[in-house]
Amino acid sequence: MSDTTQTPPVNWQTWFAFIVPSLIGVFLFMTPVAVGDAMTIPIAVLAKELQQYTGPFIHALIVAIVCITGVFSLVIKLFKPRILLKSELIKHLFDVSWLWVTTRLFGMAFILMTFFQVGPELIHSSGTGALVLNDLLPVLFSVFVFAGLLLPLLLNFGLLELVGTLLTKVMRPLFGVPGRSAVNCVASWLGDGSVGILMTSRQYEDKHYTQREAAIIGTTFSAVSITFCLVVIGQVKLEHLFAPFYLTVCAAGVVAAIIVPRLPPLSFKKDIYVDGSTHNQDSEAVPEGKTLFGHALDVALLKAHKAPGIKGTVKEGVHNALDMLFAVLPVVMAVGTFALIIAEETPIFQFLGQPFIPYLELLQVPEAAKAAETIVVGFADMFIPSILAASNIESDVTRFIVAALSVTQLIYMSEVGALLLGSKIPVNIFELFAVFILRTLVTLPVIALMAHWLVG
DSSP: OOTTSSSSOOSSHHHHHHHHHHHHHHHHHHHOOTTOOOOOOOOHHHHHHHHHTTEEETTHHHHHHHHHHHHHHHHHHHOOOOHHTSSSHHHHHHHOHHHHHHHHHHHHHHHHHHHHTTTTTHHHOOOOOIIIIIIIIHHHHHHHEEEEEEEEHHSSHHHHHHHHHHHHHHHHHHSOTTTTTTHHHHHHHHHHHHHHHHHHHHHTTSSOOOOOHHHHHHHTTTTEEEHHHHHHHHHHGGGGGHHHHHHHHHHHHHHHHHHHGGSSTTTOOOSBOSSSOOOOTTTTTOOTTTTHHHHHHHHHHHHHHHHHHHHHHHHHHHHHHHHHHHHHHHHHHHHHHHHHHHHHOOOOHHHHHHHHOOOOOOOOHHTTTHHHHHHHGGGGGGGHHHHHHHHHHHHHHHHHHHHHHEEEHHOOOTTHHHHHHHHSSOHHHHHHHHHHHHHHHHHHHHHHHHHHHHTT
Protein backbone atom coordinates (compact mmCIF):
# COMPACT_ATOMS: atom_id res chain seq x y z
CA MET A 1 0.00 0.00 0.00
CA SER A 2 1.13 3.53 -0.64
CA ASP A 3 2.88 5.37 2.14
CA THR A 4 0.74 8.48 2.19
CA THR A 5 3.17 10.29 4.51
CA GLN A 6 5.67 10.68 1.68
CA THR A 7 5.69 13.77 -0.53
CA PRO A 8 5.95 12.93 -4.24
CA PRO A 9 8.47 14.74 -6.44
CA VAL A 10 6.56 17.39 -8.37
CA ASN A 11 7.99 17.53 -11.88
CA TRP A 12 6.59 17.25 -15.37
CA GLN A 13 7.43 13.51 -15.64
CA THR A 14 5.32 12.73 -12.56
CA TRP A 15 2.43 14.87 -13.77
CA PHE A 16 2.63 13.28 -17.23
CA ALA A 17 2.66 9.77 -15.69
CA PHE A 18 -0.41 10.68 -13.64
CA ILE A 19 -2.49 12.54 -16.22
CA VAL A 20 -1.96 10.79 -19.57
CA PRO A 21 -2.42 7.08 -18.66
CA SER A 22 -5.28 7.97 -16.28
CA LEU A 23 -7.12 9.96 -18.95
CA ILE A 24 -6.68 7.10 -21.43
CA GLY A 25 -7.99 4.67 -18.80
CA VAL A 26 -11.01 6.90 -18.06
CA PHE A 27 -11.77 7.15 -21.76
CA LEU A 28 -11.50 3.40 -22.35
CA PHE A 29 -13.34 2.16 -19.24
CA MET A 30 -15.65 4.95 -18.11
CA THR A 31 -16.64 7.19 -21.04
CA PRO A 32 -20.08 6.47 -22.56
CA VAL A 33 -20.10 6.27 -26.36
CA ALA A 34 -23.06 5.75 -28.68
CA VAL A 35 -22.99 2.68 -30.89
CA GLY A 36 -26.17 2.53 -32.94
CA ASP A 37 -29.06 3.00 -30.53
CA ALA A 38 -27.14 1.76 -27.47
CA MET A 39 -24.65 3.33 -25.09
CA THR A 40 -21.48 1.48 -24.18
CA ILE A 41 -17.80 2.16 -23.40
CA PRO A 42 -14.78 2.00 -25.74
CA ILE A 43 -13.36 -1.14 -24.10
CA ALA A 44 -16.62 -2.94 -24.90
CA VAL A 45 -16.43 -1.69 -28.50
CA LEU A 46 -12.88 -3.06 -28.83
CA ALA A 47 -14.00 -6.36 -27.29
CA LYS A 48 -16.88 -6.58 -29.78
CA GLU A 49 -14.50 -5.97 -32.68
CA LEU A 50 -12.16 -8.70 -31.42
CA GLN A 51 -15.09 -11.07 -31.02
CA GLN A 52 -16.16 -10.48 -34.61
CA TYR A 53 -12.60 -10.78 -35.94
CA THR A 54 -12.03 -14.08 -34.14
CA GLY A 55 -15.56 -15.31 -34.91
CA PRO A 56 -14.57 -18.16 -37.29
CA PHE A 57 -12.24 -19.77 -34.75
CA ILE A 58 -13.09 -18.26 -31.35
CA HIS A 59 -14.87 -21.38 -30.05
CA ALA A 60 -11.95 -23.63 -30.95
CA LEU A 61 -9.57 -21.14 -29.29
CA ILE A 62 -11.64 -21.11 -26.10
CA VAL A 63 -11.79 -24.93 -26.08
CA ALA A 64 -7.99 -25.00 -26.41
CA ILE A 65 -7.55 -22.56 -23.50
CA VAL A 66 -9.87 -24.55 -21.21
CA CYS A 67 -8.20 -27.87 -22.14
CA ILE A 68 -4.68 -26.50 -21.69
CA THR A 69 -5.70 -25.22 -18.26
CA GLY A 70 -7.14 -28.58 -17.23
CA VAL A 71 -4.20 -30.66 -18.51
CA PHE A 72 -1.45 -28.39 -17.15
CA SER A 73 -3.17 -28.07 -13.75
CA LEU A 74 -3.45 -31.86 -13.43
CA VAL A 75 0.14 -32.51 -14.61
CA ILE A 76 1.58 -29.92 -12.22
CA LYS A 77 -0.53 -31.20 -9.33
CA LEU A 78 0.44 -34.84 -9.89
CA PHE A 79 4.06 -34.62 -11.05
CA LYS A 80 5.30 -31.13 -10.07
CA PRO A 81 7.71 -30.87 -13.05
CA ARG A 82 10.53 -28.50 -12.14
CA ILE A 83 10.94 -27.26 -15.70
CA LEU A 84 7.40 -25.85 -15.61
CA LEU A 85 7.45 -24.60 -12.03
CA LYS A 86 10.58 -22.52 -12.73
CA SER A 87 8.28 -20.04 -14.48
CA GLU A 88 6.48 -17.81 -11.96
CA LEU A 89 3.72 -17.19 -14.51
CA ILE A 90 3.07 -20.90 -15.13
CA LYS A 91 3.20 -21.60 -11.41
CA HIS A 92 0.70 -18.81 -10.76
CA LEU A 93 -1.68 -19.96 -13.50
CA PHE A 94 -1.66 -23.73 -13.00
CA ASP A 95 -0.37 -24.62 -9.52
CA VAL A 96 -3.75 -24.56 -7.74
CA SER A 97 -5.58 -26.58 -5.08
CA TRP A 98 -7.29 -29.90 -5.82
CA LEU A 99 -10.67 -28.16 -5.65
CA TRP A 100 -9.74 -25.90 -8.57
CA VAL A 101 -8.03 -28.71 -10.46
CA THR A 102 -11.26 -30.71 -10.22
CA THR A 103 -13.35 -27.71 -11.28
CA ARG A 104 -11.07 -27.10 -14.26
CA LEU A 105 -11.29 -30.76 -15.29
CA PHE A 106 -15.09 -30.58 -15.16
CA GLY A 107 -14.90 -27.44 -17.29
CA MET A 108 -12.68 -29.26 -19.79
CA ALA A 109 -15.04 -32.27 -19.93
CA PHE A 110 -18.11 -30.05 -20.37
CA ILE A 111 -16.55 -27.92 -23.09
CA LEU A 112 -15.30 -30.92 -25.09
CA MET A 113 -18.71 -32.61 -24.93
CA THR A 114 -20.38 -29.34 -25.95
CA PHE A 115 -17.97 -28.49 -28.76
CA PHE A 116 -18.14 -31.98 -30.31
CA GLN A 117 -21.80 -32.56 -29.34
CA VAL A 118 -21.10 -35.89 -27.66
CA GLY A 119 -22.24 -37.38 -24.37
CA PRO A 120 -25.47 -36.63 -22.47
CA GLU A 121 -27.61 -34.01 -24.20
CA LEU A 122 -28.38 -32.28 -20.89
CA ILE A 123 -24.73 -31.19 -20.81
CA HIS A 124 -24.41 -29.81 -24.34
CA SER A 125 -27.98 -28.69 -25.09
CA SER A 126 -28.81 -25.17 -26.24
CA GLY A 127 -30.02 -24.24 -22.75
CA THR A 128 -26.96 -25.51 -20.85
CA GLY A 129 -23.41 -26.08 -22.14
CA ALA A 130 -24.06 -24.61 -25.58
CA LEU A 131 -25.46 -21.44 -24.01
CA VAL A 132 -22.26 -20.98 -21.99
CA LEU A 133 -19.87 -21.86 -24.83
CA ASN A 134 -21.62 -20.05 -27.67
CA ASP A 135 -23.13 -17.01 -25.97
CA LEU A 136 -21.13 -16.28 -22.83
CA LEU A 137 -17.51 -17.41 -23.21
CA PRO A 138 -16.81 -15.53 -26.51
CA VAL A 139 -17.96 -12.30 -24.84
CA LEU A 140 -15.85 -12.96 -21.74
CA PHE A 141 -12.82 -13.92 -23.87
CA SER A 142 -12.86 -10.65 -25.78
CA VAL A 143 -13.55 -8.54 -22.67
CA PHE A 144 -10.77 -10.27 -20.71
CA VAL A 145 -8.19 -9.70 -23.44
CA PHE A 146 -8.65 -5.93 -23.59
CA ALA A 147 -9.63 -5.36 -19.97
CA GLY A 148 -6.64 -7.37 -18.76
CA LEU A 149 -4.19 -5.63 -21.07
CA LEU A 150 -5.45 -2.11 -20.41
CA LEU A 151 -6.49 -2.18 -16.74
CA PRO A 152 -3.03 -1.05 -15.56
CA LEU A 153 -3.82 2.36 -17.09
CA LEU A 154 -6.66 2.69 -14.61
CA LEU A 155 -4.98 1.03 -11.64
CA ASN A 156 -1.31 2.00 -11.63
CA PHE A 157 -1.00 5.73 -12.28
CA GLY A 158 -2.82 7.44 -9.41
CA LEU A 159 -6.41 7.82 -10.61
CA LEU A 160 -7.86 5.40 -8.05
CA GLU A 161 -5.80 7.01 -5.30
CA LEU A 162 -7.19 10.46 -6.21
CA VAL A 163 -10.81 9.33 -6.51
CA GLY A 164 -10.54 6.98 -3.55
CA THR A 165 -9.22 9.62 -1.17
CA LEU A 166 -11.82 12.17 -2.28
CA LEU A 167 -14.76 9.75 -1.98
CA THR A 168 -13.76 7.99 1.24
CA LYS A 169 -16.01 10.35 3.23
CA VAL A 170 -18.97 9.05 1.20
CA MET A 171 -18.19 5.39 0.46
CA ARG A 172 -16.84 4.44 3.88
CA PRO A 173 -19.79 5.53 6.07
CA LEU A 174 -22.47 4.49 3.56
CA PHE A 175 -21.12 1.19 2.28
CA GLY A 176 -18.12 0.36 4.49
CA VAL A 177 -15.66 0.30 1.59
CA PRO A 178 -12.82 2.55 0.34
CA GLY A 179 -13.63 5.45 -1.95
CA ARG A 180 -11.66 3.88 -4.82
CA SER A 181 -14.40 1.24 -5.15
CA ALA A 182 -16.58 3.92 -6.76
CA VAL A 183 -14.46 3.51 -9.89
CA ASN A 184 -15.25 -0.24 -9.94
CA CYS A 185 -18.93 0.59 -9.78
CA VAL A 186 -18.84 3.13 -12.61
CA ALA A 187 -16.81 0.81 -14.84
CA SER A 188 -19.34 -1.98 -14.21
CA TRP A 189 -22.42 0.16 -14.80
CA LEU A 190 -21.10 1.66 -18.01
CA GLY A 191 -19.26 -1.40 -19.27
CA ASP A 192 -19.58 -4.88 -17.83
CA GLY A 193 -19.71 -6.55 -14.42
CA SER A 194 -16.79 -8.78 -15.33
CA VAL A 195 -14.59 -5.67 -15.63
CA GLY A 196 -15.53 -4.68 -12.08
CA ILE A 197 -14.71 -8.14 -10.75
CA LEU A 198 -11.35 -8.13 -12.54
CA MET A 199 -10.54 -4.72 -11.03
CA THR A 200 -11.60 -5.85 -7.55
CA SER A 201 -9.59 -9.06 -7.71
CA ARG A 202 -6.42 -7.26 -8.85
CA GLN A 203 -6.75 -4.62 -6.13
CA TYR A 204 -7.38 -7.28 -3.48
CA GLU A 205 -4.18 -9.06 -4.56
CA ASP A 206 -2.34 -5.72 -4.40
CA LYS A 207 -3.54 -5.10 -0.81
CA HIS A 208 -5.81 -2.17 -1.60
CA TYR A 209 -8.85 -4.07 -0.29
CA THR A 210 -9.22 -6.28 2.77
CA GLN A 211 -11.05 -9.62 2.59
CA ARG A 212 -14.25 -7.96 3.78
CA GLU A 213 -13.95 -5.03 1.39
CA ALA A 214 -13.18 -7.25 -1.61
CA ALA A 215 -16.13 -9.53 -0.82
CA ILE A 216 -18.48 -6.55 -0.45
CA ILE A 217 -17.30 -4.82 -3.63
CA GLY A 218 -17.32 -8.02 -5.70
CA THR A 219 -20.87 -8.93 -4.66
CA THR A 220 -22.29 -5.41 -4.52
CA PHE A 221 -20.62 -3.06 -6.99
CA SER A 222 -19.89 -5.35 -9.95
CA ALA A 223 -23.26 -4.47 -11.42
CA VAL A 224 -24.50 -5.30 -14.89
CA SER A 225 -24.09 -2.77 -17.66
CA ILE A 226 -26.65 -0.32 -18.98
CA THR A 227 -26.53 -2.23 -22.27
CA PHE A 228 -27.54 -5.50 -20.62
CA CYS A 229 -30.34 -3.74 -18.76
CA LEU A 230 -31.71 -2.73 -22.16
CA VAL A 231 -31.60 -6.38 -23.25
CA VAL A 232 -33.45 -7.54 -20.11
CA ILE A 233 -36.24 -4.95 -20.31
CA GLY A 234 -36.59 -5.66 -24.02
CA GLN A 235 -37.04 -9.37 -23.33
CA VAL A 236 -40.16 -8.67 -21.21
CA LYS A 237 -41.52 -6.31 -23.91
CA LEU A 238 -41.31 -3.16 -21.78
CA GLU A 239 -38.67 -1.18 -23.70
CA HIS A 240 -40.77 1.99 -23.42
CA LEU A 241 -40.29 1.83 -19.63
CA PHE A 242 -36.48 1.75 -19.71
CA ALA A 243 -36.00 5.07 -17.88
CA PRO A 244 -38.18 4.12 -14.85
CA PHE A 245 -36.75 0.60 -15.03
CA TYR A 246 -33.16 1.82 -14.75
CA LEU A 247 -34.14 4.31 -12.02
CA THR A 248 -35.64 1.37 -10.10
CA VAL A 249 -32.53 -0.78 -10.59
CA CYS A 250 -30.29 2.03 -9.29
CA ALA A 251 -32.51 2.78 -6.28
CA ALA A 252 -32.78 -0.89 -5.29
CA GLY A 253 -29.04 -1.35 -5.84
CA VAL A 254 -28.16 1.52 -3.51
CA VAL A 255 -30.48 0.19 -0.77
CA ALA A 256 -28.94 -3.29 -1.10
CA ALA A 257 -25.42 -1.81 -1.01
CA ILE A 258 -26.21 -0.08 2.28
CA ILE A 259 -27.95 -3.01 4.02
CA VAL A 260 -26.51 -6.33 2.74
CA PRO A 261 -22.82 -5.70 3.65
CA ARG A 262 -23.94 -5.14 7.26
CA LEU A 263 -25.47 -8.63 7.42
CA PRO A 264 -23.84 -12.10 7.47
CA PRO A 265 -22.04 -13.54 5.58
CA LEU A 266 -20.36 -10.32 4.38
CA SER A 267 -20.25 -8.79 7.86
CA PHE A 268 -18.38 -11.88 9.10
CA LYS A 269 -15.49 -11.35 6.68
CA LYS A 270 -12.21 -10.31 8.28
CA ASP A 271 -10.63 -6.89 7.82
CA ILE A 272 -7.27 -8.38 6.84
CA TYR A 273 -5.37 -8.24 3.59
CA VAL A 274 -4.57 -11.12 1.25
CA ASP A 275 -1.29 -11.81 3.07
CA GLY A 276 -2.95 -11.83 6.51
CA SER A 277 -1.76 -8.38 7.56
CA THR A 278 -4.22 -6.16 9.40
CA HIS A 279 -6.09 -3.16 8.06
CA ASN A 280 -4.48 0.19 8.80
CA GLN A 281 -7.29 2.39 10.12
CA ASP A 282 -5.17 5.53 9.66
CA SER A 283 -4.38 4.90 5.98
CA GLU A 284 -7.34 7.04 4.86
CA ALA A 285 -6.84 9.86 7.36
CA VAL A 286 -5.95 13.30 6.04
CA PRO A 287 -2.62 14.48 7.52
CA GLU A 288 -2.67 17.63 9.65
CA GLY A 289 -2.13 20.81 7.69
CA LYS A 290 -3.42 19.38 4.40
CA THR A 291 -6.72 19.79 2.63
CA LEU A 292 -8.59 16.69 1.42
CA PHE A 293 -7.93 17.54 -2.22
CA GLY A 294 -4.27 18.36 -1.59
CA HIS A 295 -3.77 15.06 0.23
CA ALA A 296 -5.61 13.17 -2.55
CA LEU A 297 -3.37 14.77 -5.16
CA ASP A 298 -0.21 13.93 -3.19
CA VAL A 299 -1.27 10.28 -2.87
CA ALA A 300 -2.06 10.11 -6.59
CA LEU A 301 1.22 11.70 -7.68
CA LEU A 302 3.21 9.40 -5.40
CA LYS A 303 1.53 6.40 -7.03
CA ALA A 304 2.30 7.80 -10.49
CA HIS A 305 5.93 8.39 -9.51
CA LYS A 306 6.29 4.75 -8.42
CA ALA A 307 4.41 3.35 -11.43
CA PRO A 308 6.22 0.86 -13.68
CA GLY A 309 7.45 2.02 -17.07
CA ILE A 310 6.02 0.99 -20.41
CA LYS A 311 7.66 -2.44 -20.27
CA GLY A 312 6.39 -3.14 -16.74
CA THR A 313 2.89 -1.95 -17.61
CA VAL A 314 2.72 -4.14 -20.72
CA LYS A 315 4.02 -7.14 -18.76
CA GLU A 316 1.41 -6.65 -16.02
CA GLY A 317 -1.33 -6.26 -18.63
CA VAL A 318 -0.36 -9.51 -20.35
CA HIS A 319 -0.30 -11.32 -16.99
CA ASN A 320 -3.74 -9.90 -16.15
CA ALA A 321 -5.21 -11.10 -19.44
CA LEU A 322 -3.66 -14.59 -19.17
CA ASP A 323 -4.76 -14.88 -15.55
CA MET A 324 -8.39 -14.18 -16.44
CA LEU A 325 -8.40 -16.36 -19.57
CA PHE A 326 -6.79 -19.45 -18.05
CA ALA A 327 -8.14 -19.15 -14.51
CA VAL A 328 -11.70 -17.99 -15.10
CA LEU A 329 -12.96 -19.42 -18.42
CA PRO A 330 -12.77 -23.08 -17.23
CA VAL A 331 -14.56 -22.18 -13.99
CA VAL A 332 -17.32 -20.32 -15.85
CA MET A 333 -17.77 -23.33 -18.16
CA ALA A 334 -17.93 -25.78 -15.25
CA VAL A 335 -20.05 -23.81 -12.79
CA GLY A 336 -22.25 -22.12 -15.39
CA THR A 337 -23.09 -25.38 -17.17
CA PHE A 338 -23.78 -27.18 -13.89
CA ALA A 339 -26.08 -24.40 -12.64
CA LEU A 340 -27.99 -24.31 -15.93
CA ILE A 341 -28.41 -28.10 -15.89
CA ILE A 342 -30.04 -27.79 -12.47
CA ALA A 343 -32.27 -24.96 -13.73
CA GLU A 344 -33.27 -26.79 -16.93
CA GLU A 345 -33.56 -30.38 -15.77
CA THR A 346 -34.77 -30.25 -12.17
CA PRO A 347 -37.57 -28.47 -10.27
CA ILE A 348 -35.15 -27.33 -7.54
CA PHE A 349 -35.31 -23.63 -8.34
CA GLN A 350 -39.11 -23.69 -8.68
CA PHE A 351 -39.32 -25.49 -5.32
CA LEU A 352 -37.01 -22.95 -3.69
CA GLY A 353 -39.18 -20.16 -5.04
CA GLN A 354 -42.33 -21.32 -3.23
CA PRO A 355 -41.52 -19.59 0.10
CA PHE A 356 -41.49 -16.25 -1.76
CA ILE A 357 -45.19 -16.49 -2.72
CA PRO A 358 -46.49 -15.03 0.60
CA TYR A 359 -43.83 -12.30 0.42
CA LEU A 360 -44.90 -11.36 -3.12
CA GLU A 361 -48.58 -11.43 -2.13
CA LEU A 362 -47.80 -9.16 0.82
CA LEU A 363 -46.21 -6.73 -1.64
CA GLN A 364 -49.38 -7.00 -3.80
CA VAL A 365 -47.52 -8.41 -6.80
CA PRO A 366 -49.97 -9.76 -9.41
CA GLU A 367 -49.51 -13.41 -10.47
CA ALA A 368 -47.37 -14.00 -7.38
CA ALA A 369 -47.10 -17.79 -7.88
CA LYS A 370 -45.71 -17.42 -11.40
CA ALA A 371 -43.36 -14.65 -10.29
CA ALA A 372 -42.06 -16.83 -7.45
CA GLU A 373 -40.97 -19.50 -9.96
CA THR A 374 -38.60 -16.96 -11.56
CA ILE A 375 -36.96 -15.66 -8.39
CA VAL A 376 -34.40 -18.31 -7.43
CA VAL A 377 -33.72 -19.46 -11.01
CA GLY A 378 -31.90 -16.12 -11.40
CA PHE A 379 -29.07 -17.65 -9.37
CA ALA A 380 -28.32 -19.88 -12.36
CA ASP A 381 -28.54 -17.21 -15.04
CA MET A 382 -29.76 -13.62 -14.97
CA PHE A 383 -31.57 -13.88 -18.30
CA ILE A 384 -33.72 -16.93 -17.46
CA PRO A 385 -36.23 -15.04 -15.22
CA SER A 386 -37.00 -12.58 -18.04
CA ILE A 387 -37.42 -15.43 -20.52
CA LEU A 388 -39.88 -17.16 -18.16
CA ALA A 389 -41.72 -13.91 -17.41
CA ALA A 390 -42.10 -13.03 -21.09
CA SER A 391 -43.82 -16.34 -21.87
CA ASN A 392 -45.78 -16.99 -18.64
CA ILE A 393 -46.76 -13.66 -17.04
CA GLU A 394 -49.40 -11.27 -18.39
CA SER A 395 -49.12 -8.40 -15.90
CA ASP A 396 -46.85 -5.51 -16.93
CA VAL A 397 -46.20 -4.74 -13.27
CA THR A 398 -45.05 -8.28 -12.53
CA ARG A 399 -42.87 -8.53 -15.64
CA PHE A 400 -41.30 -5.19 -14.67
CA ILE A 401 -40.63 -6.53 -11.15
CA VAL A 402 -39.14 -9.81 -12.40
CA ALA A 403 -36.86 -7.99 -14.86
CA ALA A 404 -35.65 -5.44 -12.29
CA LEU A 405 -35.15 -8.11 -9.63
CA SER A 406 -33.09 -10.31 -11.96
CA VAL A 407 -30.68 -7.39 -12.47
CA THR A 408 -30.44 -6.31 -8.82
CA GLN A 409 -29.97 -9.87 -7.52
CA LEU A 410 -26.55 -9.53 -9.19
CA ILE A 411 -25.18 -13.00 -8.36
CA TYR A 412 -25.77 -15.49 -11.17
CA MET A 413 -23.62 -18.54 -11.69
CA SER A 414 -23.39 -18.49 -15.48
CA GLU A 415 -21.15 -15.39 -15.23
CA VAL A 416 -20.75 -13.20 -12.13
CA GLY A 417 -20.88 -16.07 -9.63
CA ALA A 418 -18.45 -18.19 -11.61
CA LEU A 419 -16.14 -15.19 -12.10
CA LEU A 420 -16.13 -14.49 -8.36
CA LEU A 421 -15.37 -18.15 -7.59
CA GLY A 422 -12.59 -18.18 -10.17
CA SER A 423 -11.03 -14.96 -8.87
CA LYS A 424 -8.98 -14.40 -5.73
CA ILE A 425 -11.92 -12.65 -4.01
CA PRO A 426 -12.59 -14.62 -0.77
CA VAL A 427 -16.14 -15.94 -1.27
CA ASN A 428 -17.53 -19.46 -1.70
CA ILE A 429 -20.67 -20.71 -3.44
CA PHE A 430 -22.71 -20.96 -0.21
CA GLU A 431 -21.88 -17.36 0.70
CA LEU A 432 -22.82 -16.26 -2.81
CA PHE A 433 -26.20 -17.97 -2.52
CA ALA A 434 -26.77 -16.33 0.87
CA VAL A 435 -25.94 -12.90 -0.61
CA PHE A 436 -28.25 -13.65 -3.55
CA ILE A 437 -31.16 -14.41 -1.18
CA LEU A 438 -30.44 -11.34 0.96
CA ARG A 439 -30.34 -9.08 -2.09
CA THR A 440 -33.65 -10.58 -3.21
CA LEU A 441 -35.32 -9.94 0.15
CA VAL A 442 -33.93 -6.41 0.46
CA THR A 443 -34.57 -5.19 -3.11
CA LEU A 444 -38.02 -6.72 -3.68
CA PRO A 445 -39.94 -4.13 -1.56
CA VAL A 446 -38.12 -1.26 -3.30
CA ILE A 447 -38.79 -2.71 -6.75
CA ALA A 448 -42.44 -3.53 -5.98
CA LEU A 449 -43.03 -0.02 -4.62
CA MET A 450 -41.45 1.58 -7.69
CA ALA A 451 -43.36 -0.76 -10.04
CA HIS A 452 -46.74 0.05 -8.48
CA TRP A 453 -45.90 3.74 -8.64
CA LEU A 454 -44.33 3.92 -12.12
CA VAL A 455 -46.10 1.12 -14.00
CA GLY A 456 -49.31 0.26 -12.16
